[in-house]
Amino acid sequence: MIHAHPPGLVAFSITREIPNTNIVPQARYICGEIGYAPYGCPGSEDLGAKIANEFLNPRYKAVIMENHGVVLGGTDMMDAYQRFETLEFCCRTLVKAGQLGKVNTLTDAQINEYQHRIPHNISHFMDVNYPSEERAIRSDMVRIIRRACDQGLMISTYGTVSVRWKDNDFLITPRDVARWDITAQDIVQIKNGQAEAGKTPSRSVALHHAIYKKNPHINSIITTQPPNLMAHAVSGSKFDVRTIPESWIFLKDVPTIPFGTLYTNVDKVAALFETNRAALVENDCVFVTGDKLINTFDYLEVAEFSAHSLVMAAAVGPLRPIGSAEIEELRIAFNVK
Structure with a gap:
């Protein structure tokens, strides 16, 4: 597990938004869907329970913590860190793209087709x-x-x-x-x-x-x-x-x-x-x-x-x-x- 407060992810945490990882295929593939845990006092059993509850959903390997940061899981530390790095890249790209105009995302069908076409x-x-x-x-x-x-x-x-x-x-x-x-x-x-x-x-x-x-x-x-x-x-x-x-x-x-x-x-x-x-x-x-x-x-x-x-x-x-x-x-x- 990794818990951190990088600026891109915190930007989504403090605006109470969930980043859409469908901006590029590998972000979706590595990060998947993102969970969202309501606010809890740092270090409290209440916060731990809220985060644990999100990870009960098998689709989630990363959870945004409301007004706090992010928690990510993985099969080992390298897997978790790569997911963390990719999700922060995703957030920064979304923020910068939003400054330029509308953010365009891919459908799940487009991403699946992309993976299928890879030799x-x-x-x-x-x-x-x-x-x-x-x-x-x-x-x-x-x-x-x-x-x-x-x-x-x-x-x-x-x-x-x-x-x-x-x-x-x-x-x-x-x-x-x-x-x-x-x-x-x-x-x-x-x-x-x-x-x-x-x-x-x-x-x-x-x-x-x-x-x-x-x-x-x-x-x-x-x-x-x-x-x-x-x-x-x-x-x-x-x-x-x-x-x-x-x-x-x-x-x-x-x-x-x-x-x-x-x-x-x-x-x-x-x-x-x-x-x-x-x-x-x-x-x-x-x-x-x-x-x-x-x-x-x-x-x-x-x-x-x-x-x-x-x-x-x-x-x-x-x-x-x-x-x-x-x-x-x-x-x-x-x-x-």
Whole structure:
């Protein structure tokens, strides 16, 4: 069990609201429905009984405590902590999305369909080689993943990083391993579309493979769910990077694609990155690509900074973006293609 008072969850506790975890599939899958315990004096038997009563409902693994905080359960401490981290991410995303506009949630049918479409039967190969350059890529990936977790750009339950190794073969993060616990040995080698034996790659492995095959200029991909970018993905608010010159120069324009497209039209999504460096997926994630992993991470940082600025600007007044003439001037001055 974990009992805590993080700001996102407390915001719902003190307004006596229950967060809707249907904003992204994995939040619903990990957190499920949330219970609600009426107020009780801290440390009292009365409060304990109210919380225990909520956990009698088998659907609840987390309970909001009225004007207090949250209690979460799990099969072990890691399971409970990942649920806690994911639920706090969910609350922060809901708050930020609400600042931008209407919060759009998924139906249970959409989430079930999403889970059904995830590829589960990945072919494996046995003859695995780990030359020095391949091992170096693994180490670089682990460093970037931990940096992303430290900066709040990735949480333990979601985030995929891949790097092209040679031709269309690449390395990718594993499935169902806490992101901040990933080691170089956990990284999965993908060769001719097959995964190295004994490992399960990220569920988006087929899409990453398609992107590499379609786009020889792309050598790394990061898929993740930072809260400010996800606020745009959940609210349907346009992620307009024509805010300051640096944002547009690094990112160019960032399209938003419908929920579910990642698995229903892989080739179309892969083709999107012929001309776009990043893309938002409604109620799902952000995709960022680059020629080098460190550059891809830089683009991710810029994207989340830009999204955060837009969330903050919503409380100040309407966005007044850089005009088309100024964008063309930037395109020429900085040779943006």
